[in-house]
Every structure is written in structure tokens, then in C-alpha cells.
Amino acid sequence: MIVFLNGKYLDAREARVGLFDGGYLYGDGVFETIRLYAGRPFDLDGHLGRLADNLAALDFAWRPDRAAVTEIVAELVRRNGLSGRDARCRLTVSRGGSPDDPLPLAGLGSLPPTVSAWMEPLGPHLAAWQRDGVAVAVLREGFRRGNSPGIKSLNYLPTVLALREARRRGCAEALICDERDRLLEGATSNVFVVAAGRLATPPLSRGLLGGRTRALVIEAAARLGLPCDETDVTVADAAGADEVFLCGSVKEIVPVTAVDGVPVGGGAPGPVTRRLQEAYRRGVRDSLGGGAGGPAGAPA
Numbered sequence: 320m321i322v323f324l325n326g327k328y329l330d331a332r333e334a335r336v337g338l339f340d341g342g343y344l345y346g347d348g349v350f351e352t353i354r355l356y357a358g359r360p361f362d363l364d365g366h367l368g369r370l371a372d373n374l375a376a377l378d379f380a381w382r383p384d385r386a387a388v389t390e391i392v393a394e395l396v397r398r399n400g401l402s403g404r405d406a407r408c409r410l411t412v413s414r415g416g417s418p419d420d421p422l423p424l425a426g427l428g429s430l431p432p433t434v435s436a437w438m439e440p441l442g443p444h445l446a447a448w449q450r451d452g453v454a455v456a457v458l459r460e461g462f463r464r465g466n467s468p469g470i471k472s473l474n475y476l477p478t479v480l481a482l483r484e485a486r487r488r489g490c491a492e493a494l495i496c497d498e499r500d501r502l503l504e505g506a507t508s509n510v511f512v513v514a515a516g517r518l519a520t521p522p523l524s525r526g527l528l529g530g531r532t533r534a535l536v537i538e539a540a541a542r543l544g545l546p547c548d549e550t551d552v553t554v555a556d557a558a559g560a561d562e563v564f565l566c567g568s569v570k571e572i573v574p575v576t577a578v579d580g581v582p583v584g585g586g587a588p589g590p591v592t593r594r595l596q597e598a599y600r601r602g603v604r605d606s607l608g609g610g611a612g613g614p615a616g617a618p619a
């Protein structure tokens with residue numbers, strides 16, 4: 320794998336980030352995961368907009384330059400033989416740092432950040448998840464992402480623990496909820512429920528990531544004339560819903576067929592989820608044009 324690190328293209332095994340990097344020491348940094356369709360990045364502006372907002376929130380002076388990131392993505396596609404393939408690109412910006420000031424608290428803007436990017440083809444399981452749906456585990460305590468869950472920061476230990484716990488329970492994803500049993504988000508996704516023809520998804524004000532895909536699903540629902548509320552959704556609401564689905568840039572839309580072992584909507588993906596999967600893919604195709612947006616084996 321060839322990666323990008325601070326202006327250079329390197330073999331992944333040779334790429335090194337410093338011992339005093341704030342990302343390594345404190346999780347002081349932010350990231351984006353961008354989906355590529357047939358070697359082309361989707362919703363780059365949306366991701367770079369969120370990245371810029373998150374960098375500002377953490378007092379980074381550095382901002383992504385659209386043309387430069389486009390060039391890095393194209394170069395990584397080329398150097399990794401990913402043209403025409405579906406992939407995901409991870410872009411990370413962390414504090415940098417030096418032994419002279421291991422915990423910088425002031426003058427943050429003048430510190431050169433560490434900027435890296437790498438990409439890999441999509442895993443083989445995704446098409447089956449999208450087609451057949453997945454089981455999810457509800458995780459109640461100790462799995463929320465820190466004090467600033469709206470920032471896609473490098474503090475993802477709760478997420479890693481949640482995913483491990485979900486897999487231990489034989490589930491593909493976790494649903495994280497608060498102390499009052501209100502759903503927040505998946506470990507690495509946002510969540511929607513469908514009941515009586517209405518969509519509902521937890522509001523950002525509850526403390527969750529404003530997913531790019533969540534925003535695009537809300538737009539797609541509006542185009543389809545499906546009412547959608549940003550409102551509290553409890554675990555009981557999800558278990559009793561007609562349909563539940565997860566969404567994220569890489570996952571797109573993945574039906575949920577069981578919540579904590581309780582089948583949702585008869586245990587099979589439902590019609591509203593299917594319509595949204597199709598509408599989302601149409602949106603990708605319209606945005607990228609020219610035949611992109613239809614990975615083999617995934618719903619068209």
C-alpha cells in the first residue's frame with residue numbers, strides 16, 4: 320500500500336508518525352473516511368466541509384485545500400491500482416508535536432500538523448450486509464464518544480470497544496444509547512427507524528456525529544416524499560419499528576434485521592429501506608455521473 324504523509328508518497332511500511340504527535344499521545348486530531356466509487360471520491364465537498372469545521376473547533380490553523388486533496392486522492396488511486404474500484408479513503412489530520420512541548424496548550428495554530436491519507440478496497444462483507452441486513456447489539460453504558468461527539472476526532476476508543484463487544488455478541492454493529500435508553504448512533508454509523516411510513520432519526524442535539532450520509536438520507540427521503548423527523552428514538556421504538564437501518568459513507572444504507580436478538584419487521588429488510596438504498600445510489604450516480612456508483616454485487 321502506498322500512503323500519503325506530510326507531502327510525500329511512501330510505502331505504508333516505511334511511513335512513520337512521531338512519538339510526540341498529539342494524535343498519538345492524546346487523540347488530538349480529526350479524520351474523515353471518504354467513499355470512492357469506481358475510483359472517484361463521493362461527496363468530497365461535504366467531507367472537507369466537516370473536516371474544516373472540526374479543525375476549527377480544535378484550534379487547528381490548517382485547512383484542507385480542495386484541489387490538493389483531490390490530487391492526493393487521485394494519486395493514491397493511481398499508485399494503489401484502485402482506478403475503477405470501490406474503496407475507502409481515510410484522511411487524518413493530527414496535532415504534530417515535539418519533545419520541546421509535549422502537551423502544547425497555546426500557539427496551537429503555529430504547530431505544523433501531521434496530514435496523512437491512505438485507501439483500501441472495500442471489504443467483501445458489505446454487499447451481503449446491504450442485501451440481507453445485519454443484527455445489532457444495544458450498548459448502554461461506557462460506549463459513548465467523549466465530550467464532543469459531534470467532532471470526528473481521533474478519540475475513538477469507545478467506538479473500538481463497542482465494535483468489539485458487538486462482534487463478541489455475534490452482531491455487525493452496535494447501537495449506542497444514553498442513560499434514558501434513547502438511541503444516539505451506531506458505533507460507526509447513524510441510525511433511522513421507520514414506523515407507519517415515517518422516518519425518525521435521533522437529533523444531533525443529543526450528542527452524536529452529524530453523518531454526511533445521515534444528511535443525504537434526509538434529503539433523499541424528502542425527494543421521495545417520505546416524512547422524516549429528527550426526534551428521540553428509544554430502544555423500544557427501534558425494536559417495535561417496521562424497519563431500522565444504519566447509514567455511513569462506506570456502508571451507505573444497511574438494513575437492521577434484529578435489535579438485541581429481537582427481529583425487526585419480520586427479520587428481513589423492508590420496502591422503505593430498499594427505496595432509500597436505490598435513491599441513495601441514484602444520488603451517487605447523479606453526483607459522479609458517467610457510470611460510477613454501481614459496485615458489483617450491491618443493490619443497484
Ligand SMILES: Cc1ncc(COP(=O)(O)O)c(C=O)c1O
Binds near residue numbers: 528566568
Ligand atoms: C460515530 C459515527 N457516527 C456516524 C458515522 C457516519 O458518518 P458519515 O455518514 O459521515 O460517514 C460515523 C462514520 O464513521 C461514525 O464514526
